[in-house]
Amino acid sequence: MRSMELKRRLLSQSKLYFILDMNSILKPPLYIIKKILNMRVLNIIQLRDKYGHKSEILSLAKSIKNILNKSDILFIINDYIDIVKLVDADGIHLGQNDLPVSLVRKLIGKDKIIGLSCHSLSEAIKAQEEDVDYISIGPIFKTPLKPDYMALGVKILKKLQKQITIPYFPIGGIDLSNIEKIISLGINRIAISRLLGRADNLDFVITQLEQKF
Secondary structure (H helix, E strand, O other), X not given: OOOHHHHHHHHHOOOEEEEEEOOOOOOOHHHHHHHHOOOOOEEEEEEEOOOOOHHHHHHHHHHHHHHHOOOOOEEEEEOOHHHHHHHOOOEEEEOOOOOOXXXXXXXXXXXXXXXXXXXXXXXXXXXXXXXXXXXXEOOOOOXXXXXXXXXXXXXXXXXXXXXXXXXXXXXXOOOOOOHHHHHOOOOOOEEEOHHHHOOOOHHHHHHHHHHHX
16 A cells, blocks of 8 residues: 555656546557556546446456556546445545545545646636645546536646645646646646547557647
């Protein structure tokens, strides 16, 4: 088991956060995980499955955890506190409509990372005041994974740079054609899903991302 001190250090050094969204990937999940495992800039993997059976999610989470055990990649589970505890994942990622952060902290303990999705500057500021270790902010660009949300644009990132001190990850619609708009602001962390999860040529995307960072 990693200590919380190590988890926070790995989080602070992180660059690329990959969300393995089971409802949008093109290739088998373990194939993708094994393919990207040795990416120089990959630091966090989140398993996200909103509609699968719990038993199947648990089985996959165990398999991913076994693959990541000998790496420095943090493993995060979306939403499911029970699966976090059963596989001893490094942490959990919550949405705005999930259980309150304070309650989740009581349930999973002090040695787990908690991340929270934010969709505005006010939500980000509020999250920073709570017991969260990082936030995601988005969607920065329009994405089919969040069809009900308007794109925030890169301007919000300038505001976060001034007011948010915990790690934050721009997310939403980030691809090879627009990633420079984020990096050019001096931001060295991003979260992606479809860019890797739906890549026809994973090797090409991996190479491009490593060159960007």
